Amino acid sequence: MRVRFQADADLDARIVRGVKRREPLVDFQTGEAAGFRAVSDPEVLQMAAGSGRILVTHDKRTMPGHFSTFVAHHTSPGVFIVQKDTPIGVVVEDLSMIWAASDAEEWQDRLVWIPLQE
Numbered sequence: 001m002r003v004r005f006q007a008d009a010d011l012d013a014r015i016v017r018g019v020k021r022r023e024p025l026v027d028f029q030t031g032e033a034a035g036f037r038a039v040s041d042p043e044v045l046q047m048a049a050g051s052g053r054i055l056v057t058h059d060k061r062t063m064p065g066h067f068s069t070f071v072a073h074h075t076s077p078g079v080f081i082v083q084k085d086t087p088i089g090v091v092v093e094d095l096s097m098i099w100a101a102s103d104a105e106e107w108q109d110r111l112v113w114i115p116l117q118e
């Protein structure tokens with residue numbers, strides 16, 4: 001199955017636009033479209049999992065702990081944590097490559113840091 005992305009409310013919108021511009025067929029929903037404003041991390045994880053989308057977030061402070069708790073009891077499509085100081089072009093390249101070259105099942109229950117290589 002093809003990878004589908006879900007932006008967290010905190011994700012830089014330029015990332016979503018850049019990925020969609022580079023790969024017009026990618027399914028990348030914004031946090032706003034998902035209704036993530038004022039939603040707790042556990043709820044965000046549940047909603048992303050319910051829609052079969054890998055969560056893409058900048059939240060490196062609290063999301064790893066919430067993700068660990070979540071996958072102890074549920075299945076997750078995965079979480080990608082984007083380092084805030086990573087250039088937008090690098091993030092767009094990594095996410096586009098993931099979308100083009102992998103299946104969604106490869107990321108299940110995984111927490112992945114972007115950029116993929118430093």
